[in-house]
Amino acid sequence: MNKKLFSLLFSALFLTACQQNLAPVKDQEPLLEGDHAPTQQVEEPKTIEAAADGKLEAKEKNKEKTISAFEKITLGLIERGEQALAARRLLTPEEDNANLYFQAALGRDPGNFEATQGIANIVELYGEWAWQAAQGRNYRQASRYLESARSVNSQDPLINEIDLRIQDLQQKRLDEARHAAQQQKKKTLAANDDQEQSKQQENVYFLPKELFSLSDDEVLELLQPIIDKVNEQRAPIAISWAKDKEARLLYQIINSRTPEFRLRAMIFHRTDYKIELQQD
Incomplete structure (x- = not known):
């Protein structure tokens, strides 16, 4: 066999051996558009979206809590x-x-x-x-x-409501005081049937014995008719009262409201609880 023939035979054998050793690698072939690789697909976690929503909600709440x-x-x-x-x-x-x-x-x-x-x-x-x-x-x-x-x-309507309650309370107490004075006067007149003396009672003013348990305003209101009469007649008065201190206080109150003249008065320690205008 000549050298040229040997060389050709060797080349043919070599190429055949190479083709047998080469195996087709399908996985290495490029995927066409629309094909899917058999490898496992990794899904993105759904919690990412939920976490984002939570952050937005928390942010909105923080905005609401923010105080200017x-x-x-x-x-x-x-x-x-x-x-x-x-x-x-x-x-x-x-x-x-x-x-x-x-x-x-x-x-x-x-x-x-x-x-x-x-x-x-x-x-x-x-x-x-x-x-x-x-x-x-x-x-x-x-x-x-x-x-x-x-x-x-x-x-506020509460103010007028309480004001009316106070006025009603004060009026109720004054009415009770006047009633007590009237009862005292009736007892005195019943004990004296003398017509002349009954007539003289027109200048007699009975007062409740609890007079000084009342307020200053209530005391003054009960004394006002006496003060008006004293100013009209300018007559001296006789105070019949159990306690001397209270009798003197009555005189001071009436005298302080007769500025045009000095009031003359006599005090009797009696339980009549009355003030009488004296005739000169």
């Missing part, structure tokens, strides 16, 4: 007002009282519930104090409390 500087000042005023109310600093001191703070809060935020309620609480407290004072026959103090309540909110 304007609101902080209003809330601060209300808090100070409540502290002053608890300490009963209602209208004083001038620069640190409940009414000042609540009114300032309403000026910044008209219709604010807490501030409006604070104002109502001040009025209610003054109303309670006024009623307590009236029950103790201190009507002047009761009137001052109601005036303070009006300075806070004159439109």
